Amino acid sequence: MDRIICNECGKKYSGYYIVRVRFDELGEYENLCHECSNKRMADLLGINLINLRKDSLTMEDIDGKEHFFKIRRQLFPQGIILEALEIKEDVPEGYSIAVDDELDCNQYDLEIKLYQKVQNELYTKYIESKEMFGEEFLSIKDDKVIGRIDYDETSEGETPLVVIGGKEYTWNQLGKMLTSYEGWQFKLEMFDFTEDVE
Numbered sequence: 001m002d003r004i005i006c007n008e009c010g011k012k013y014s015g016y017y018i019v020r021v022r023f024d025e026l027g028e029y030e031n032l033c034h035e036c037s038n039k040r041m042a043d044l045l046g047i048n049l050i051n052l053r054k055d056s057l058t059m060e061d062i063d064g065k066e067h068f069f070k071i072r073r074q075l076f077p078q079g080i081i082l083e084a085l086e087i088k089e090d091v092p093e094g095y096s097i098a099v100d101d102e103l104d105c106n107q108y109d110l111e112i113k114l115y116q117k118v119q120n121e122l123y124t125k126y127i128e129s130k131e132m133f134g135e136e137f138l139s140i141k142d143d144k145v146i147g148r149i150d151y152d153e154t155s156e157g158e159t160p161l162v163v164i165g166g167k168e169y170t171w172n173q174l175g176k177m178l179t180s181y182e183g184w185q186f187k188l189e190m191f192d193f194t195e196d197v198e
């Protein structure tokens with residue numbers, strides 16, 4: 001995977017860690033890594049950014065499988081977003097977990113909140129996979145599922161890809177899981193990725 005050089009610190013980063021920005025309306029766009037961009041934004045906004053305890057972390061899920069996350073911080077005039085992005089082969093894939101708060105929040109608490117949210121999500125299982133007659137059968141564990149809606153290249157965006165528990169499922173696979181609920185009702189609710197999962 002091609003890496004992009006940050007105009008400020010000169011280090012090379014994967015695409016997900018680079019933003020193309022300009023801070024001056026008449027200035028030119030440049031490639032900055034997230035942390036260099038955050039530093040400039042912090043100067044403009046007049047706030048101090050803490051040094052994060054980690055820039056990456058590895059955590060096991062409920063099945064003992066390891067997940068590697070990169071921590072990405074994004075600073076906006078409206079607030080701070082901290083994200084844990086699961087990375088596989090240098091590309092974000094799987095879990096994408098985030099928290100946010102206002103600029104004057106306690107940033108140490110926000111960082112801890114992110115790690116707790118990562119742990120909670122890795123320890124919640126929504127989909128069960130069973131093998132029957134040599135075939136994999138997927139089912140919804142406790143009649144409830146929470147996930148993320150993503151772009152499905154294979155359907156060219158006609159139907160979404162859903163990411164549940166860091167795993168990708170096609171719309172069809174989710175539909176199949178729902179067939180065992182024939183006659184039931186359902187509730188479909190959308191919420192922002194920084195909101196708490198309940």
Ligand SMILES: [Zn+2]
Nearest residue numbers: 006009033036
């Ligand atoms: Zn940089």
